[in-house]
Amino acid sequence: MRELEAAAITEAVARLCIEANYNLGEDVLAGLRQARETEESPVGQGVLDMLLRNAEIAAQGEYPLCQDTGLAVVFVELGQEVHVVGGDLNAAIEAGVRQGYAEGYLRKSAVARPFSARINTGDNTPAIIHVTIVPGDRVRLLVAPKGGGSENMSYLRVLPPAKGRQGVIDFVVESVDQSGGNPCPPVVVGVGVGGTVEQTMLLAKRALMRPLGQPHPDPEVAELERDILERVNRLGIGPLGLGGTSTALAVHAETFPCHIASLPVAVNLQCHSARHKETVL
Amino acid sequence: MGQEPITITTPLTEELVASLRAGDRVRITGTIYVARDAAHKRFIAALDRGEALPFDIRGQIIYYMGPSPARPGRPIGSAGPTTSYRMDAYAPRLLALGLKGMLGKGERSAEVREAIQRHGAVYFAAVGGAAALIAQSIREAEVIAYDDLGAEAVRRLRVEGLPAIVANDSHGGDAYQSERARYRKG
Numbered sequence: 501m502r503e504l505e506a507a508a509i510t511e512a513v514a515r516l517c518i519e520a521n522y523n524l525g526e527d528v529l530a531g532l533r534q535a536r537e538t539e540e541s542p543v544g545q546g547v548l549d550m551l552l553r554n555a556e557i558a559a560q561g562e563y564p565l566c567q568d569t570g571l572a573v574v575f576v577e578l579g580q581e582v583h584v585v586g587g588d589l590n591a592a593i594e595a596g597v598r599q600g601y602a603e604g605y606l607r608k609s610a611v612a613r614p615f616s617a618r619i620n621t622g623d624n625t626p627a628i629i630h631v632t633i634v635p636g637d638r639v640r641l642l643v644a645p646k647g648g649g650s651e652n653m654s655y656l657r658v659l660p661p662a663k664g665r666q667g668v669i670d671f672v673v674e675s676v677d678q679s680g681g682n683p684c685p686p687v688v689v690g691v692g693v694g695g696t697v698e699q700t701m702l703l704a705k706r707a708l709m710r711p712l713g714q715p716h717p718d719p720e721v722a723e724l725e726r727d728i729l730e731r732v733n734r735l736g737i738g739p740l741g742l743g744g745t746s747t748a749l750a751v752h753a754e755t756f757p758c759h760i761a762s763l764p765v766a767v768n769l770q771c772h773s774a775r776h777k778e779t780v781l
Numbered sequence: 782m783g784q785e786p787i788t789i790t791t792p793l794t795e796e797l798v799a800s801l802r803a804g805d806r807v808r809i810t811g812t813i814y815v816a817r818d819a820a821h822k823r824f825i826a827a828l829d830r831g832e833a834l835p836f837d838i839r840g841q842i843i844y845y846m847g848p849s850p851a852r853p854g855r856p857i858g859s860a861g862p863t864t865s866y867r868m869d870a871y872a873p874r875l876l877a878l879g880l881k882g883m884l885g886k887g888e889r890s891a892e893v894r895e896a897i898q899r900h901g902a903v904y905f906a907a908v909g910g911a912a913a914l915i916a917q918s919i920r921e922a923e924v925i926a927y928d929d930l931g932a933e934a935v936r937r938l939r940v941e942g943l944p945a946i947v948a949n950d951s952h953g954g955d956a957y958q959s960e961r962a963r964y965r966k967g
Contacts, residue, residue: 605850
């Protein structure tokens with residue numbers, strides 16, 4: 501059994517919160533540059549130029565990419581041969597979020613009592629933590645700050661299986677269409693197909709963590725992604741909804757077997773500030 | 782695009798507002814006010830109680846924004862727009878009281894678009910997610926009300942050349958609708 505200090509987890513989470521909010525990944529930057537080359541709308545081109553310039557300013561380390569530095573979504577793959585010592589795993593992650601959001605001058609966007617008082621918790625906790633136990637003696641931590649504007653544009657529907665592939669495509673395209681400029685396009689479209697509904701949404705969220713534009717390894721799913729992307733970029737929404745041909749940078753789908761009676765589909769949109777950083781301890 | 786952006790200074794006059802057209806690129810200079818969800822809720826509660834708002838909104842622009850914390854020596858942190866539709870429930874009442882401009886991102890409701898036209902106002906779209914870039918145009922920032930709301934407190938900003946686009950003009954023009962239609966295929 502390998503021992504891992506809880507403090508090391510706290511330290512890593514704090515660092516990842518800061519890195520994710522200041523340094524846009526090379527994959528996303530490449531996607532934005534590609535969109536800039538193909539965008540037909542002059543307004544859209546201007547917007548994309550501003551987003552690329554924004555990323556340069558943020559990378560200097562003084563101003564985060566977006567003022568909405570998100571709720572901290574943390575995916576943990578915990579090796580079953582690891583024994584966390586000196587504290588518990590969840591508390592260590594929460595402490596990391598608290599530290600990262602304070603030291604990084606990141607906005608605290610969490611409110612307690614969601615349907616009533618909505619009081620800011622003051623330190624951006626609680627984090628949204630998803631733990632999977634995996635073989636091995638390592639811990640993989642992935643931190644994805646998720647902004648409210650794009651998270652608000654989330655959709656879940658359980659289709660009758662007869663709707664099939666076309667039903668999935670239509671539902672996703674409809675979802676992006678009705679979101680318009682709200683989720684800060686060009687977006688990454690996270691799609692979950694299958695499972696039970698709570699899992700369907702988690703598949704959509706997990707799909708967003710894949711390096712931008714990397715197709716799904718299953719050719720059938722990769723083809724679905726391509727077909728949805730093609731349809732989405734014909735909607736005309738464009739950068740920030742001000743018109744254009746770059747509505748999505750990519751579509752990422754994940755699937756899971758489901759009940760004989762069901763075809764659940766979830767859509768979780770990610771703004772152009774597609775932030776996630778990971779490390780292995 | 783093509784043409785140079787129009788420089789506009791606050792407070793907004795009726796003539797200036799009337800001259801703006803959906804799709805115009807602008808640079809905003811002068812004093813603007815910041816308020817988002819929680820502050821708007823309090824504005825309406827104050828008006829319902831017959832109280833005055835924390836500042837005179839006549840002729841002013843309200844920026845829908847909640848900044849990240851300022852580093853020492855800086856007036857503000859990152860400062861991009863938040864999504865405007867969440868303020869749709871409150872905006873018509875403020876427009877009726879003389880608010881002339883709103884700055885945010887995303888489409889407005891039919892009620893707000895109608896109120897913009899009726900009261901001769903304008904809705905500007907800032908570039909969502911260009912928050913570090915927009916912060917460079919903010920020279921001063923001061924919390925003037927509801928300090929307890931933290932990032933959602935009401936602020937007064939002095940801005941210089943803040944970049945935006947006229948999304949809804951006082952003549953019924955709507956850049957979101959018209960531009961989207963232009964690039965929609967099939």
